[in-house]
Amino acid sequence: MRPVDLSAFMEQLARMSGQAILPFFRTRLNVIDKASAQSGRFDPVTEADRAAETVIRRQIRATFPGHGILGEEFETENAGAEYLWVIDPIDGTRAFICGLPVWGTLIGLMRNGDPVMGVMHQPYTGELFFGDGRIAQLRGAQGSRDLRTRDCGGLAEAHLMTTDPRLFAEGDRPRYARVEAAAKMTRYGADCYAYAMLAAGHVDLVIESGLQPYDIVALIPIIEGAGGVVSDWEGGSAKNGGRILAAATPALHAAALALLREG
Template structure:
């Protein structure tokens, strides 16, 4: 089979399958070691992160040799097509080493102006959330289901998620808490799984800061395919990372953005 025989969606599924196979043998195993990538703070990486990204890069070398690759663990590869595959082999390594099933594999295809295809895959639960121009679907233990955001319009009815309670800087945390103070429920610590839940119609808002492109491009594609909205805190593109807000409806997005947009 050559690269011409596979659609981009086919390739994305191959990447997710390869990452699952590389990661699962290490999950919840005694003796798994995590290296710290930060001189200050804690940003862990494991053999599973690196093995998964290497497995995905090998598939792209075979089936999409002209495309670029931006991954978390290895150097960027510049392609000739103007397209870039954006990979986070384990988004939520802190959760991974803690044994929680809230981490995931993130795969996006950036055609030059942002992601046009995205996958959020949770290998342990067997859930896969896929979004693009012609697809918005999840698969898993309950079978295939279409993705679709909730119709929540008021902050007072919304469920809000973020990964870290401090969110980012002191000012970013204050802005987040201004939104949190108006919603029905706030939860923490879900990493990319929170974005998947938004696309699946379980929650209404995700607000984060300090992101990289590989943290957010797959969620953008999946949530937009499900009918939601993802921007930065000024209403612009979040595709290159930084601060991001994902919302189920325009009304929720506008209400939350009004409380976030003044942060410098």
């Protein structure tokens, strides 16, 4: 199947999942905490998360029965397949619960273990960010436009985002703090939306930890397609999640990575 067909199918998945999600947004939700009592953290899931992933899985099974599926809310299917769909139905569930439109649906596609295509869809704003590692686009009511990251010139001019600095492990906080101290401006929150804004040229660095593959796989082809760089804190592949650094340019990535690697 040609890439254009997969791209169209991925966009279809995003639109269908958005139709499943929006009736729940800014309503009185039934929120379940998936975390154990011993963890001391809040890990929410809503009816909207499960409804969206159910729709996406059903459509993938019907169209590509030989493909695998890895999602946040249900068990992995056919993990060893050549093509593996990686799904986070609502990345930013806390924002969703609070009625803030800085969440999105992540749908990524891996082939032989490598991310090759991804979308981040924000159905409330009607924005769909697409990338295949070579190009990145914003598709919406106003049509499509190509995305390019910004060359901010260096760390001293960089706009940095992280979801919440309290999420870093104790040993990682000083490393992150060095980058924050060097950046021009820092904002917290936004989850996947921060990465989309990096691809669009408004944010220059995103630094996070504790990510799962479904939190990042879809975003890798978008960031790279827009000219950015994304890796783990050791400079390796980000596809397995963990501690993530995304940067607008290779030079900015190298500068931030050097601070993160310091003892």
